[in-house]
Amino acid sequence: MNRVYGREEIVLRARQWIDTPYKHQASLKRIGTDCLGLIRGVFRELEGFEPEDPPAYSPDWSEASGPSGFIEEAMALAARRHLCEVPTDAAALGDVLLFRISARSAAKHVAIMSEENRMIHACSGRAVAEVAFEPWWRRRLTYVFHFPGIETEWLQ
Numbered sequence: 001m002n003r004v005y006g007r008e009e010i011v012l013r014a015r016q017w018i019d020t021p022y023k024h025q026a027s028l029k030r031i032g033t034d035c036l037g038l039i040r041g042v043f044r045e046l047e048g049f050e051p052e053d054p055p056a057y058s059p060d061w062s063e064a065s066g067p068s069g070f071i072e073e074a075m076a077l078a079a080r081r082h083l084c085e086v087p088t089d090a091a092a093l094g095d096v097l098l099f100r101i102s103a104r105s106a107a108k109h110v111a112i113m114s115e116e117n118r119m120i121h122a123c124s125g126r127a128v129a130e131v132a133f134e135p136w137w138r139r140r141l142t143y144v145f146h147f148p149g150i151e152t153e154w155l156q
Helices: 007-015 035-047 074-082 135-140
Strands: 084-086 096-099 109-115 118-121 129-132 141-146
Touching: 007 035, 007 109, 007 118, 035 109, 035 118, 074 096, 074 141, 096 135, 135 141
Parallel strands: none
Antiparallel strands: 084 141, 096 109, 096 141, 109 118, 118 129
């Protein structure tokens, strides 16, 4: 059974990753991480386990098309296996934000909403940072997920 935790705890844990250097496919606080590694690390801290080992992936890991010719949403499919999807207009503090950087690509960048207009993420060439959740990012927001143990009104 999952723990129950508040949104503030999620943000606190994500903020503890700030200044962790960018390292592709890594997920070690203060050592190195990429955007997915940040989410994996916060998940581990909250839930006490790693939900699954991600496959090896290139920096453009979700660009391949599926058998039908449509872009496979590998990151979104993995998120659905372990997180709770909500509408994009319901994004709230502590939620996982998944972005499609270009219209012809799969959603492949991820962040944690830290305030109404801020998010925490890792970008290639930069350390984990808390940045403005600007219109540029909002236009590319494709999926939103709650962590599984998020405290909700119906649990209280």
